Amino acid sequence: MQEQILILDFGSQYTQLIARRVRELNVYCEIHPFSSAPALTPDIKGVILSGSPCSVSQGSAPDLDLNPYRGKVPVLGVCYGAQLMVHKGGGFVEPSNVREYGRAHLNMVNDKIDLLKEITLNSQVWMSHGDTIQRLPEGYELIASTPSVQVAAYKISGEPTYGIQFHPEVTHSTEGKTVLRNFVVHICECSQDWTPTTFIEETVEGLQQQLGNDKVVLGLSGGVDSSVAAMLIHKAIGKNLYCIFVNNGLLRKGEFQEVLDQYQHMGLNVRGVDASERFYAALHGLKDPEDKRKAIGRTFIEVFDEEAHRIEGVDWLAQGTIYPDVIESVSVTGPSVTIKSHHNVGGLPDFMKLKVVEPLRSLFKDEVRLVGKTLGLDLTILRRHPFPGPGLGIRILGEITPEKVRILQEVDDLYVRGLKEFGLYDEIWQAGAILLPIQSVGVMGDERTYEAVVALRAVTSVDGMTADWYPLPYEFMREISNQIINRVKGVNRVVYDISSKPPATIEWE
Structure with missing residues (x-):
């Protein structure tokens, strides 16, 4: 039976990142919606409660009976998960005077607590919450703070249950992997045999x-x-x-x-x-x-x-x-x-x-x-970049015709070949060209043209759940733009997409 960490999702955009970080520790984990939380089984070594865009004080806020898990296996609440345990325990969670979003530094760390071992003073963490924990319930021990967030982390006395108001799964939390390793490997005692x-x-x-x-x-x-x-x-x-x-x-x-x-x-x-x-x-x-x-x-x-x-x-x-x-x-x-x-x-x-x-x-x-x-x-x-199941059908915006497919195939071929020749292909998660449903005025050989516009897309990512646009070198963009316009009949303009996911998606359709 494969041991695992159970991740209960309350709707956070970062939940998949938690799973990725746990998997990087060679520990298997599964994400389940909080609304269909599975029963505790012998293979579940610990539980992580995700963040959420909701407030615990909302009438429709996600709620979960934690009694089947707490005290039986280690539990780690992240952001909303931490606030939910405080709220259910009788503490106070209220809207922050100032939205706590972005980088912060721990100015108090109890590194004698298992969760925070090897976490250094002034360690950078990433905050992303509108509510904050104002007062801990009885039996909850404060173990970390930042200058603006008194309760950055806590432990419940007498059981391996913890809450943190920062996100250890994002790279901006510089020692976040250590926090997750402490929980998954040392506290939950997972054997790291997921290879x-x-x-x-x-x-x-x-x-x-x-x-x-x-x-x-x-x-x-x-x-x-x-x-x-x-x-x-x-x-x-x-x-x-x-x-x-x-x-x-x-x-x-x-x-x-x-x-x-x-x-x-x-x-x-x-x-x-x-x-x-x-x-x-x-x-x-x-x-x-x-x-x-x-x-x-x-x-x-x-x-x-x-x-x-x-x-x-x-x-x-x-x-x-x-x-x-x-x-x-x-x-x-x-x-x-x-x-x-x-x-x-x-x-x-x-x-x-x-x-x-x-x-x-x-x-x-x-x-x-x-x-x-x-x-x-x-x-x-x-090493092949991900390619959508519908293929170029969702990279041709609007109606699809064989002629449009021909144009985009030629553009894509030049683009991908160019990335490989410049040694850029393996640095990029996914690259492709998009044929836009517009035409623009151009000049070729002293003649006016009215032809198609193509957008180039290149992103970096780990698993496609989030993505950042890749800063292609100017020399490459100059060269590939010239090649496309000169060699592909029907195209007279090339643009580059500099949108990240979120808020954009990797594909345009």
């Missing part, structure tokens, strides 16, 4: 038990997720895995044949299907991003189902679903606004009659790459 090797061993064994001699069909995309999922399943059941790679006409330039050639060296049974014209027909006249996503997804299922039926006796559909897909598709409190549809989350149409197997649904993207590296996956696939 790519143990994941592969346990997953392959589990797949063998789950699938037996059944046949499995998998839709390859050429990306890291589906490739690693394929290798794990192939390792478990060998020739009973059948892979299908569909060309939806929205791939990068030359990608269909390149990917098929790469898979030949991996020992996988792969069939390539060119359904470009079918996808273009399904997308004809559609402009809304969600309509386009649904049309692409629906057409893919139709094509994939037809190809799967050519294989006799298939029982399972394998998908490259990863943990961020799962997290973003679950609401903390109930029905929520859809940011975007995930092509590989949410089940299958009834007519497919296949059971689903998702060997990567517990992993973040960087963990998938580590598993792929351990499995010996080709570096060209491992």
Whole structure:
């Protein structure tokens, strides 16, 4: 049984970062909405309560009975989680006179307390809260302060329960990793055995038990997720895995044949299907991003189902679903606004009659790459930037036509090749070009032009949950802009996107 840390999510934008930091300690963890908190089981070694955009004094504030956890396993409340325990214990949590957001420094630290061992005086921490703890309940011990926040951290006497009003998971908390290590490794006594090797061993064994001699069909995309999922399943059941790679006409330039050639060296049974014209027909006249996503997804299922039926006796559909897909598709409190549809989350149409197997649904993207590296996956696939399931269909704003696809494929090809030639590709998490639904005036050869505008995008990230725009060198931008405008017919202007996530998303649609 894999030991784990349970993270209960109250809606914080930083919850996924907590999970990432715990995983970096080689300790498995899972995020669950507070509204569906699981019962305590022997594999749960500790509980972390996340932050929240809510105030504990609001009538509709998230609430949770902590009695099933407190005193039985260590508990760490972060920001809202800390305030909730104070509020329920009879202390005072009130709005701050000044919003406490940004860097602060600990001017009092009780480093004799296990949670704060090796934390130095004046250590920088990151605050992000509108409320603050004004008075601790009886039995709560103050263990850290900042000049403006008296209760930066506390411990409840007689039990391994702690609260902190800063965020240790963000890099701005310079010793935040130490705080989390103290809690997870020393207080919860986790053995730090969550590694790519143990994941592969346990997953392959589990797949063998789950699938037996059944046949499995998998839709390859050429990306890291589906490739690693394929290798794990192939390792478990060998020739009973059948892979299908569909060309939806929205791939990068030359990608269909390149990917098929790469898979030949991996020992996988792969069939390539060119359904470009079918996808273009399904997308004809559609402009809304969600309509386009649904049309692409629906057409893919139709094509994939037809190809799967050519294989006799298939029982399972394998998908490259990863943990961020799962997290973003679950609401903390109930029905929520859809940011975007995930092509590989949410089940299958009834007519497919296949059971689903998702060997990567517990992993973040960087963990998938580590598993792929351990499995010996080709570096060209491992290092490939994430590419959206709908492909260039959501990088062409507005209606999609074969001519627009041609233009964007040419632009994207020049852009990606340029990043590799300048030695920038591996420094960037994801890069791509976007064809905008506007035209601009230009001058070429003393003639007036009225042609398309493309936006270039490049971001750095760990797992795609948050992202910062990458400062491309001016020399590169000058060179690549000239190449695009001179070589791609139909484009006369290039712009660069300098938005981070949040508030923007990585993709434009």
